[in-house]
Amino acid sequence: MSAGTNQTGGTNSGLVKWIDSRLPVFSYLQKEYAEYQSPRNFNWFWNFGAILTFLLVMMIMSGIFLAMQYQPNTALAFDSVERIMRDVNFGWLLRYLHQNGATFFFIAIYIHMFRGMYYGSYKAPRELLWMLGVVILLLAMATAFMGYVLPWGQMSFWGATVITNLFSAVPLVGDSIVTLLWGGFSIDNPTLNRFFALHYLFPFLIFGVVVLHVIALHVSGSNNPLGVDPKGPQDTVSFHPYYTMKDSVGLAVFVTIMAAFVFFAPDFFGEPENYLEAAPLNTPAHIVPEWYFLPFFAILRSVDFDILFIEAKLGGVIAMFGAIFVLFVLPWLDKSPVRSAKFRPVYKWFFWIFLIDCVLLGYVGGKPTDAPVFGGVESFQIIHLGYITTFWYFAHFLIVLPLLGIFERPKPVPKSISEAVLGGGSSGAAATAKPMEKA
Amino acid sequence: MGIVSNLRLAAAATGLIAATMFVSTTAFGAGDVKDPDSQDWHFEGIFGTVDRAAAQRGLQVYLEVCSSCHGLKQVAYRNLTDLGFNEEEVKAIAAEFDVVDGPNDEGEMFDRSAIPSDKFVGPFPNNAAAQAANNGALPPDLSLQVKAHIGGPDYIYALLTGYTEAPADVEVPAGANYNPYFRGSLIAMAQPLWPDGVTYSDGTEATIDQMAWDVVNFMQWAAAPEMEERKKMGFKVVLFLIILSAILYAAKRKMWSNLDH
Numbered sequence: 001m002s003a004g005t006n007q008t009g010g011t012n013s014g015l016v017k018w019i020d021s022r023l024p025v026f027s028y029l030q031k032e033y034a035e036y037q038s039p040r041n042f043n044w045f046w047n048f049g050a051i052l053t054f055l056l057v058m059m060i061m062s063g064i065f066l067a068m069q070y071q072p073n074t075a076l077a078f079d080s081v082e083r084i085m086r087d088v089n090f091g092w093l094l095r096y097l098h099q100n101g102a103t104f105f106f107i108a109i110y111i112h113m114f115r116g117m118y119y120g121s122y123k124a125p126r127e128l129l130w131m132l133g134v135v136i137l138l139l140a141m142a143t144a145f146m147g148y149v150l151p152w153g154q155m156s157f158w159g160a161t162v163i164t165n166l167f168s169a170v171p172l173v174g175d176s177i178v179t180l181l182w183g184g185f186s187i188d189n190p191t192l193n194r195f196f197a198l199h200y201l202f203p204f205l206i207f208g209v210v211v212l213h214v215i216a217l218h219v220s221g222s223n224n225p226l227g228v229d230p231k232g233p234q235d236t237v238s239f240h241p242y243y244t245m246k247d248s249v250g251l252a253v254f255v256t257i258m259a260a261f262v263f264f265a266p267d268f269f270g271e272p273e274n275y276l277e278a279a280p281l282n283t284p285a286h287i288v289p290e291w292y293f294l295p296f297f298a299i300l301r302s303v304d305f306d307i308l309f310i311e312a313k314l315g316g317v318i319a320m321f322g323a324i325f326v327l328f329v330l331p332w333l334d335k336s337p338v339r340s341a342k343f344r345p346v347y348k349w350f351f352w353i354f355l356i357d358c359v360l361l362g363y364v365g366g367k368p369t370d371a372p373v374f375g376g377v378e379s380f381q382i383i384h385l386g387y388i389t390t391f392w393y394f395a396h397f398l399i400v401l402p403l404l405g406i407f408e409r410p411k412p413v414p415k416s417i418s419e420a421v422l423g424g425g426s427s428g429a430a431a432t433a434k435p436m437e438k439a
Numbered sequence: 440m441g442i443v444s445n446l447r448l449a450a451a452a453t454g455l456i457a458a459t460m461f462v463s464t465t466a467f468g469a470g471d472v473k474d475p476d477s478q479d480w481h482f483e484g485i486f487g488t489v490d491r492a493a494a495q496r497g498l499q500v501y502l503e504v505c506s507s508c509h510g511l512k513q514v515a516y517r518n519l520t521d522l523g524f525n526e527e528e529v530k531a532i533a534a535e536f537d538v539v540d541g542p543n544d545e546g547e548m549f550d551r552s553a554i555p556s557d558k559f560v561g562p563f564p565n566n567a568a569a570q571a572a573n574n575g576a577l578p579p580d581l582s583l584q585v586k587a588h589i590g591g592p593d594y595i596y597a598l599l600t601g602y603t604e605a606p607a608d609v610e611v612p613a614g615a616n617y618n619p620y621f622r623g624s625l626i627a628m629a630q631p632l633w634p635d636g637v638t639y640s641d642g643t644e645a646t647i648d649q650m651a652w653d654v655v656n657f658m659q660w661a662a663a664p665e666m667e668e669r670k671k672m673g674f675k676v677v678l679f680l681i682i683l684s685a686i687l688y689a690a691k692r693k694m695w696s697n698l699d700h
């Protein structure tokens with residue numbers, strides 16, 4: 001790129017230049033979002049970063065307007081949400097967007113993560129990029145959990161009871177942690193107040209970590225479906241207009257699907273019982289968290305036995321948090337030098353088995369532990385499937401991946417992106433690449 | 440105050456038990472509940488709307504039957520204009536109820552007739568009074584019942600029409616009633632609907648099925664009064680987004696055709 005005006009997007013505006021020479025926001029955007037060289041071979045799974053950015057902004061915006069009407073008080077909270085639904089102008093739209101937005105945020109974040117796992121996006125030099133993503137997942141879970149408490153329905157209250165009580169399993173300080181979370185000796189008004197305050201804070205923390213995530217991304221550059229680093233300009237295109245255009249398509253399709261739920265089936269993902277106001281003396285028959293927590297909830301419940309001196313309850317909590325923390329060390333558990341599963345014939349299978357395992361965990365988490373699996377025989381209960389799927393979740397990371405790094409024979413990896421994309425492997429890659437017209 | 444904090448402790452204890460006893464928490468086996476039949480509701484589907492004639496009759500059923508035990512606290516009388524009542528009719532419906540207002544200039548609370556901006560006046564001043572009058576059972580508020588159950592409309596219709604003789608092996612204790620659609624089969628609510636329990640002004644015959652049908656239509660509107668506006672807007676939004684997606688996709692194809700693939 002030539003110097004001068006192009007650094008600020010080719011503008012001749014004196015004001016833009018004046019500002020840019022003092023605070024280079026325009027040249028930063030130009031460099032990081034327009035000229036930023038991206039591998040030319042992204043598939044549609046590379047849309048989800050942009051989709052998640054959009055959803056985060058949508059959640060913050062709808063949330064701010066909801067907060068203007070919501071009352072964080074146990075006597076008023078439930079009715080204030082209903083007032084939003086009935087009397088606030090387009091309140092039902094804000095509320096349903098926010099409620100379904102959380103669901104679709106997790107759909108997008110899980111697709112984004114499985115994408116990263118399939119194509120080895122967590123491997124050097126992108127370890128920190130991946131770990132920051134796991135931090136975002138953790139923060140998003142905390143935010144969603146606290147947000148779910150705010151409408152003060154039955155599942156809000158009892159979900160909060162179950163989850164906060166988990167911390168009492170921590171040795172020595174467990175009860176103190178629970179008291180601190182509750183702001184007292186039961187889930188009550190102080191709990192609701194602090195959850196509201198933190199629910200408002202956390203999205204901005206997420207935003208901060210997203211900035212770090214993007215900075216880390218732009219240092220190492222994006223991975224791609226081949227897992228091969230770009231070797232030169234023939235392997236890349238500029239982010240704008242090629243990927244801004246492609247992201248717009250993916251975003252529009254994603255938002256279309258989300259809108260169909262918001263307008264036509266807004267309570268599809270919700271738990272009906274949360275339309276009953278919280279009743280501390282009336283325990284629901286079956287307490288279930290929101291669907292996006294179900295796999296982790298299943299892991300929690302599946303450790304229902306003591307392991308040496310660790311009691312079952314603490315064991316379950318360790319396993320549940322361990323299921324997330326194992327993701328932090330994933331870059332060091334997978335020792336294979338090849339990134340993309342395209343060239344890893346064995347890992348590819350294990351990836352799909354792991355994906356199915358996670359779906360089964362979600363199924364387990366949503367059912368009573370003593371129900372027969374898929375309505376089948378009485379002797380094979382949900383808890384048994386829970387043991388198997390929980391074991392496999394950890395075995396995948398702690399046994400399968402390290403062993404594959406040693407024993408798997410990867411297929412030959414193409415020398416460059418343009419060779420694989422353009423040359424069909426036979427002719428010289430760089431020679432067939434036309435000069436870039438727009439890049 | 441002492442009692443309240445005791446109750447809270449009890450609640451916290453219940454929570455602790457619930458949290459630690461997951462493995463054994465399934466009080467009800469699958470065979471206990473009869474699945475409701477699926478009905479063909481006017482409000483279903485992306486173009487479904489409120490059947491106003493049915494919902495108006497349902498209001499009558501609510502006012503003459505259900506409201507002796509059940510409140511409807513999220514709905515205001517003024518909302519009834521949605522169902523096709525005019526303002527005079529709404530005023531007349533509201534005026535049949537008294538609300539406590541005040542304090543007045545002398546500092547006294549006073550009774551006055553309800554006006555359209557008031558929420559539906561419930562049968563009991565508070566939950567404790569409701570439980571005292573119902574053998575300890577709390578009749579739930581009906582504003583959101585349709586949304587608070589899986590398959591809400593079908594479930595409530597089945598429940599209202601589903602009272603039968605208990606099978607020989609089920610013992611029905613005093614104060615309970617047998618209904619196979621209710622979780623556990625024993626429900627505190629006695630059969631509320633009987634033939635000709637109300638007299639419809641439009642000449643519709645007030646069978647149990649008809650009254651149950653009408654009141655479910657009314658309760659569906661009460662639970663989701665935004666439904667028609669939501670679906671109407673949704674149709675336009677989704678149609679717009681589909682066209683936008685198609686145009687963006689075409690533009691993307693054109694743009695990327697400059698590059699080799």
